Amino acid sequence: MNRxxxxxxxxxxxxxxxxxxxxxxxxxxxxxxxxGTVQAVRAADLGIYNAxxxxxxxxxxxxxxxxxxxxxxxxxxxxxxxxxxxxELTRHTVVEQxxxxxxxxxxxxxxxxxxxxxxxxxxxxxxCLFDLTPEQVIEEVKASxxxxxxxxxxxxxxxxxxxRKAFGDEKYIVCNADEGDPGAYMDRSVLEGDPYAIIEGxxxxxxxxxxxxxxxxxxxxxxxxIKRIQLAIDKAYGVGLLxxxxxxxxxxxxxxxRLGAGAFVCGEETALIASIEGRRGTPRPRPPYPSxxxxxGKPTVINNVETMANVSYLLLNGPGxxxxxxTEKSKGTxxxxxxxxxxxSGLVEIPMGTTLRSIVEGLxxxxxxxxxxxxxQTGGPSGGMIPxxxxxxxxxxxHLQALGSIMGSGGMIALTENDCMxxxxxxxxxxxxxxxxxxxxPCRIGxxxxxxxxxKIADGKGSQEDITSIRRLAVAMxxxxxxGLGQSAPxxxxxxxxxxxxxxxxxxxxKKCRAGKCTSLLQYVINxxxxxxxxxxxxxxxxxxxxxxxxxxxxxxxNVCIKCGKCYEVCKFEAVDRR
Numbered sequence: 393m394n395r396x397x398x399x400x401x402x403x404x405x406x407x408x409x410x411x412x413x414x415x416x417x418x419x420x421x422x423x424x425x426x427x428g429t430v431q432a433v434r435a436a437d438l439g440i441y442n443a444x445x446x447x448x449x450x451x452x453x454x455x456x457x458x459x460x461x462x463x464x465x466x467x468x469x470x471x472x473x474x475x476x477x478x479x480e481l482t483r484h485t486v487v488e489q490x491x492x493x494x495x496x497x498x499x500x501x502x503x504x505x506x507x508x509x510x511x512x513x514x515x516x517x518x519x520c521l522f523d524l525t526p527e528q529v530i531e532e533v534k535a536s537x538x539x540x541x542x543x544x545x546x547x548x549x550x551x552x553x554x555x556r557k558a559f560g561d562e563k564y565i566v567c568n569a570d571e572g573d574p575g576a577y578m579d580r581s582v583l584e585g586d587p588y589a590i591i592e593g594x595x596x597x598x599x600x601x602x603x604x605x606x607x608x609x610x611x612x613x614x615x616x617x618i619k620r621i622q623l624a625i626d627k628a629y630g631v632g633l634l635x636x637x638x639x640x641x642x643x644x645x646x647x648x649x650r651l652g653a654g655a656f657v658c659g660e661e662t663a664l665i666a667s668i669e670g671r672r673g674t675p676r677p678r679p680p681y682p683s684x685x686x687x688x689g690k691p692t693v694i695n696n697v698e699t700m701a702n703v704s705y706l707l708l709n710g711p712g713x714x715x716x717x718x719t720e721k722s723k724g725t726x727x728x729x730x731x732x733x734x735x736x737s738g739l740v741e742i743p744m745g746t747t748l749r750s751i752v753e754g755l756x757x758x759x760x761x762x763x764x765x766x767x768x769q770t771g772g773p774s775g776g777m778i779p780x781x782x783x784x785x786x787x788x789x790x791h792l793q794a795l796g797s798i799m800g801s802g803g804m805i806a807l808t809e810n811d812c813m814x815x816x817x818x819x820x821x822x823x824x825x826x827x828x829x830x831x832x833x834p835c836r837i838g839x840x841x842x843x844x845x846x847x848k849i850a851d852g853k854g855s856q857e858d859i860t861s862i863r864r865l866a867v868a869m870x871x872x873x874x875x876g877l878g879q880s881a882p883x884x885x886x887x888x889x890x891x892x893x894x895x896x897x898x899x900x901x902x903k904k905c906r907a908g909k910c911t912s913l914l915q916y917v918i919n920x921x922x923x924x925x926x927x928x929x930x931x932x933x934x935x936x937x938x939x940x941x942x943x944x945x946x947x948x949x950x951n952v953c954i955k956c957g958k959c960y961e962v963c964k965f966e967a968v969d970r971r
Contacts, residue, residue, distance in 0.1 A: 396472065397450040399435040403443045403457070410434050413445055416464060424468050438488070455488065456481040489741050489755070490717065492725050493701040497585030502620050505627045508588040514633055516707030517592050520599050521641040526556060529600040529707065536711030537723030538703070542568055542659070542696035543774070543800055543876065545722070545789040548703075551693055554683040555601045558691035563603035565594050565647075566687065566694040568664060569610040569617070572656040573772030573803045574823060578727045579697035581739055583610070583617035586701065587624035591647065593700030595638070596707050598645045601693055606647035609664055611654055622649055656773075656827035660875045661686075661694050663829065674829040675875035696801065698727055718744030722788035726799065732769075732806035735760045742787070749783040752806050759808055767807040767891070771800030773820045773827075774880035776887030777813060796887040798880065812909035813892040814899055817885045818846040824881035835878030838869040842885065849896065851912040852903040859896065863889065908970055911955040915971045918959075920945045922967035929959035929968060 400417060402409035417432035438446050444458035447467065454477045456467065463481060470476050491497075500507035508514075520529050534549035555563060567590060571579040583590065594606045610618050625647060628634040636644045650668050657663050658673040661682050667673035668687060686692025695703075702724060706714055714724045722744040728751065731737045735757030742751060748768055752758070759765050767777045776797030778785070785791050789799050807816060821843050830836045842865045845858045866882035873879045889896065898904045905913045918929065918938070925942045937953040940946035948959065960968045 396430045396453070398430060398432045398472075399438060399448040399450065400432060401435040401438045401446050401448075403438070403446050409445065413459075413461075416461060420464050420468060424473075426468065426472060430472055454478075454482055490725050490743050491741050492705050492714070493582060493698050493727050494585070494739065494741050495705065496589060497581060500586065502585055502587055503623055505588060505624070505631065505633075508586075512708055513588055513704075514592055514639075516704050516709075517596055517599075517633075518639055520596050520707055521639055521643055526600045526602065529596065530556065532711050533600075533703070533706060536706050536714045537718070537721075538699070538706065538714065539722065539789065540695060541698035541702070541726065541799075541801070543771075543798070545799060548695065548699060551683055551695075552597060552600050554681070555603075555691045555693045558684050560691055562605075562690045563601055564687040564690055564692040565598045565601065565603045565606040566664065566668070566692060567594055567606070567608045567700055568659065568661075568694050568696045569608060569614070570652045570659050570664060571611065571614075571697075571801065572654070572659050572827070573801055575731050575805060576729050576772060576801055576803045578729055578739060578802045580614050580617050582697050582701050582727075583614065584620055587617075587620045588628070589704045590621070590697055590700045591624055591628055591634070593695075593703035594647060595634070595645050596703050597693055597695065597700070599643055601691075603693070604645060606645065607668060607687070608647065608649045609652055609658075609668060610649060611652040613654060618649060618651070625649070655829075656823075657829045657875070657877050660877060663875065664694065665692065672829075674831045675877075677874065698802070719786060719788040719790070721790050726787065726802060728802045728804040730756050730804050730806070732804075733760050733763070733765060733808035733810065734758065734806045744788050745786045747784050747786055748778065751787070751804065752783065756806060759806075761808065761810070763809045765806045765808050766811075767813070769797075769805040769807060769816065769820075769884070770803065771798035771880075771883070772803040773823045774798060774876065774883055775800050775803065776883045777807070777816070777891060778887070779891040796890055797883065810907055812905050812907035813888045813895045814846065814850050814905070815907070815909040817888040818843065818850055820884040821846060821881060824877060828877065828881075832872075832874040832878060834869050834872040835874070835881065838865045838873075839878065839881055841865055842869075842882070846885070849899050850905075850910040852899065852910070854900045856900065859889070859900065911957075914955045914957075915950060916948050916953060916955070916957065916959055917969045917971060918946050918948055919967050919969055922965055924965050924967065926964070928962045928964065932958045932962045934958065 400413050414432055414434045421427045421430050438448055446457050447459050448455040470478055530549050530552050538548045539545040540548055569579050598606055608621055652658050655673050658667045660675050662676045663673040665687050682692040682694055717724055725741050725743050727741045730740050740755045767779050769777050778795050778797055782795055792799055825839045825843050828835050828839055842862055845862050848854045866886050869882050870879050903913055930938045935952055935954050937949045938946050960970050
């Protein structure tokens with residue numbers, strides 16, 4: 393007899409609530425005489441957040457949210473006994489994750505190859521080796537619509553096909569695990585949680601392309617990821633899943649790890665290749681592209697971690713389910729590191745086409761401090777700021793690009809009224825200036841000059857001419873920079889100019905920062921009506937900028953004040969105004 397499973401999870405993440413609900417379900421199922429056919433299980437993660445107590449019925453039942461104790465008897469009677477769905481308890485607008493890339497993370501022991509084999513691991517590779525030709529593998533990936541998940545979204549099948557047709561018997565596969573975006577940890581989580589899936593994906597690509605050697609390029613700051621990938625490589629060799637004549641076939645493949653030194657520019661393909669070869673990690677002009685002239689001058693395919701995790705899934709399950717998700721040009725799912733001003737931060741994997749609002753307000757739980765979320769920054773330092781009026785935009789390569797942003801590797805940061813858009817644009821541009829290799833002058837000089845102008849505006853010394861100069865420099869960088877870093881570095885600045893010009897003009901004309909982040913524009917003023925003359929501000933001011941006495945009151949000397957905000961922090965009577 394097939395057993396029905398009831399998965400229970402408090403989506404606020406409190407274990408005690410889940411335990412109490414589980415105990416209630418066990419008792420009520422026993423009282424209803426269903427304990428022999430229905431099993432209540434505490435779930436680690438249902439991919440649903442900010443929706444109270446969630447109950448998911450397997451294998452084919454509904455998912456209920458905001459379930460209360462009094463709903464349990466009704467679910468048992470109506471759904472489990474009669475097979476009827478209770479509509480008012482179903483998810484409706486609650487967004488549920490669809491896990492393909494993260495399918496095994498948290499479910500298998502990443503250091504145990506038997507666990508991976510037990511969930512269908514290496515069956516996709518076996519299917520390739522014995523049932524499909526390399527050309528058929530490429531056709532299946534083409535049918536799925538899979539695009540590279542590392543940034544630009546180049547069609548995977550086309551990159552593989554070009555490398556397969558390239559002249560030469562020696563070819564290489566490189567896994568780009570040089571995850572450098574601030575706040576991004578998607579690749580690291582997959583490397584640490586499901587290393588065999590990445591190795592299997594790399595091996596499948598090698599079979600499709602005709603490569604015999606693979607490289608994992610992992611940044612040295614990821615010690616656990618390095619350890620687990622190396623352990624997985626060793627164990628795969630031990631059971632004949634790497635090396636000579638894999639699974640008894642005629643196909644052989646070897647792979648190893650190379651460590652990156654943390655240079656953001658080495659995420660660019662040609663800079664990455666130079667780094668592996670032991671040279672300084674700087675880009676070179678293209679063409680020739682790596683698919684023709686890559687590692688050590690040989691045809692090379694470079695895909696990132698998330699792409700390879702999709703490959704092993706596709707060849708196990710076929711392209712159909714993957715292709716049915718998403719938009720016309722963006723298929724499957726995408727993993728995002730959702731951070732910033734949301735209540736629930738973390739990794740989320742959603743189908744392409746899900747709206748930004750559903751991600752931020754559904755999975756993210758909305759604003760953490762109750763202040764409106766005014767923008768979403770996607771794509772890391774190369775991405776753009778998307779304002780609230782566009783939150784109903786579907787997540788896809790084409791839709792984000794139309795808004796002046798990019799998908800990137802998957803960073804997604806929610807910005808609230810506490811964030812200054814000038815300050816955010818300055819931060820991302822500063823990151824790109826620091827990480828520029830300096831090889832081409834549009835990036836090296838243009839980025840630095842644009843940063844100086846942004847700093848001038850943030851200090852309240854900017855002018856309308858500076859805004860014009862920023863636009864001119866940004867366009868020049870986009871058109872003339874050698875690689876993607878310089879070409880995309882202006883994106884956060886340009887999108888800020890496009891959507892948040894009012895904030896910029898406040899800095900330029902009114903000398904005001906509404907979020908209070910640009911310290912040069914702040915003034916701390918003591919309100920004499922609210923001041924209790926306790927002297928806390930006086931004794932805590934590090935530069936003795938506050939003068940006066942208990943008889944006449946206190947004032948802040950604006951020429952001396954260093955805008956540290958200490959007086960504002962220590963005042964217990966809200967007598968210090970920040971303007």
